[in-house]
Amino acid sequence: MSKLDMRTGSTAVMVLRLLAEKPMYGYQIVKELQARSEGYFDLEQGTLYPALHRLEKDGLVDSNWEVVEDGPSRKYYHITEAGQDELEKSVQQWSDFSRHLLKLLGDAAQ
């Protein structure tokens, strides 16, 4: 299985996790993901936006444009209450999944 396959389905929870800390714009989200995963989640940058759009359509994030004096305007995304609930649920599911998977892989290694 490729890294891309493993990442499918996890982008939403990673983005929601970052936005739970503070509102961010697309470029900032990409940079944060790269920095926090030490380059592991180095996604093709344009693919982030369809994911953000889907989250917005589902009501999990909200957005607003902010004008920046010495640069291009930025669209900031905020997590909504529904997004917070979804994040809690997803974190729990991912924790359960990874715990059981690691247990299984551990057993297999022995």
Add this chain to the structure above:
Amino acid sequence: MSAIEQYLREFQNTIPAHLRSDATAEVHSHLEELTREWQRRGLSRSEAERKAVLQFGAPRQIGHQWRRAAGMVDWWDILLAALPILGITGLGWELVGKFIPLLMYLAIFGLGALVAWRRSWPTWWYAWLGWLFLALLVKPETHWAFFIIFPILVTLLAVDSWQHATLMTLPFTTYLAFATIIQRQQLVTTGWGPGNIYPGNIIWLETAFSILWIAVLAASLRAARPSRRDIYLLAGLVGTQLIYVGAVALMIVVAKSFPAYFVTTLTPRGLLLQKLPLGLATIGLTLYPLFVWLAARWISRSKTRTGLPA
């Protein structure tokens, strides 16, 4: 033209009109940030732009994903969704029904199922599913399977999405309209018109009806805002059926008025007592998934209200 301008121009062509300005502004903003980052690392403006564009990803691919995220349906999907209707018309033309054996038919739709599974069950698949069930009606031995499984599946699907269930019933409503509202040999042209090319049938009307139905399907699936898709689909399908019933009535009038050119066994009494009820049943089948969906929502809300503390 700079690399960013070129990129944005290509990207814009892939984005639906109602999302275009916002999406383009956002992509522009990101590309500008990336360009500045590469400039800080020592590249010239034009080199930095080229790097930024490469790093962002192919515009068509990003645009495609964006359209999917916005719930947009591509023309390819529409063509696939329209195939069952074209197939029904093919049956009317007596090409598909007579010469393609059931096994080949199942193989084609089995292959379709594989593609649909690989693409996470897209919209067009539901129309195909209905077409697959139609195969159960071809042989009398499998009728029982159809009458047991199909209503259950449509009802279960409608609870979740009435649009998908409607797409699934579409081959049947089309078939019902073709096979029952008008029957072959009921209108025979004797003088001029397409009836001479295909003697003894009204295939041209079936074909026109199919084209109309596909246009409805395309308009509803391609609706600029997916929120309008429901109303387009429902109004279009019911409207098309009403047009069809109206066309039958008109044909009787024309046939009775010009007996030298048209021969018909249809009578106004037959239209009222046989054809109209069947036409209404066809419309009923179109509306059935919507009723199931509304009922499911009503039950679910009632349960939620009951569960609330006083």
